[in-house]
Amino acid sequence: MQSSRTSRSQTQGLKRALAVCLASAFALAAAPPEYRLVVVHVYPHDSSSFTQGLEFHAGVLYEGTGRTGRSFLRGENLKTGQVIRAVPLEGKYFGEGISVLGRRICQLTWLNGKGFIYDASTFRRLGEFSYPGEGWGLANDGHLFYMSDGSNQIRVWDSASLREVRRITVHDGEQTIDRLNELEWVRGEIWANVWHSDRIARISPADGRVVGWIDAAGLLKPGEVTDPEAVLNGIAYDATNNRIFVTGKLWPKIFEVRVVRQP
Ligand SMILES: [Ca+2]
Numbered sequence: 164m165q166s167s168r169t170s171r172s173q174t175q176g177l178k179r180a181l182a183v184c185l186a187s188a189f190a191l192a193a194a195p196p197e198y199r200l201v202v203v204h205v206y207p208h209d210s211s212s213f214t215q216g217l218e219f220h221a222g223v224l225y226e227g228t229g230r231t232g233r234s235f236l237r238g239e240n241l242k243t244g245q246v247i248r249a250v251p252l253e254g255k256y257f258g259e260g261i262s263v264l265g266r267r268i269c270q271l272t273w274l275n276g277k278g279f280i281y282d283a284s285t286f287r288r289l290g291e292f293s294y295p296g297e298g299w300g301l302a303n304d305g306h307l308f309y310m311s312d313g314s315n316q317i318r319v320w321d322s323a324s325l326r327e328v329r330r331i332t333v334h335d336g337e338q339t340i341d342r343l344n345e346l347e348w349v350r351g352e353i354w355a356n357v358w359h360s361d362r363i364a365r366i367s368p369a370d371g372r373v374v375g376w377i378d379a380a381g382l383l384k385p386g387e388v389t390d391p392e393a394v395l396n397g398i399a400y401d402a403t404n405n406r407i408f409v410t411g412k413l414w415p416k417i418f419e420v421r422v423v424r425q426p
Contacts, residue, residue: 252270
């Protein structure tokens with residue numbers, strides 16, 4: 164009897180171990196691929212810019228910045244960093260994400276529940292709009308806006324009415340991904356900085372699934388930034404020339420990068 168019980172116990176133990184192995188193997192198989200960045204070119208960036216939005220359109224780099232009293236929208240020459248056009252936000256607003264669609268630029272604010280619309284050519288303010296909760300990142304796919312609010316949600320807005328039409332919950336397997344910040348539409352995916360990390364999530368706009376992780380650590384040399392809030396935040400895609408740019412808040416550089424899959 165004793166040996167029979169021992170044998171049954173051993174069999175159950177083996178079954179449990181096998182189940183754990185299979186679950187681990189499944190988790191590994193299902194994990195999204197990892198990517199790293201290879202720097203192709205380095206461009207200057209205003210190290211006083213608290214970057215909250217970054218886009219590239221028709222040869223112009225558009226940047227929106229934060230911090231109350233120092234927030235602005237700018238059009239810049241990528242190669243020289245020279246400001247082509249700029250408009251400040253009123254002192255009570257903390258600027259957040261920006262996105263250029265057609266002839267309009269939209270800019271979010273952090274806690275004011277208010278966004279602004281500008282003429283893309285002149286930066287003349289055309290109007291404003293409102294939304295509930297916080298505003299963080301903004302991007303568009305040519306038809307819809309995608310907006311982050313610091314949570315694991317991405318709100319999808321009709322581009323004409325700027326009204327929410329649906330939401331995406333961003334997740335890696337069972338794990339929801341919080342603190343999504345600056346966004347970019349890149350070749351059919353939404354890319355999102357995760358605030359206070361060196362990670363960029365590549366997100367399926369259909370279901371919020373993370374389809375890849377980019378490790379952006381090590382772009383700056385040690386000591387190049389000292390402010391604890393000088394974190395990675397800014398992705399811009401030049402669709403015409405298939406170029407990707409990344410920067411951070413208060414970073415002295417913008418990096419043109421190539422994304423390489425980790426072995
Ligand atoms: Ca962007």
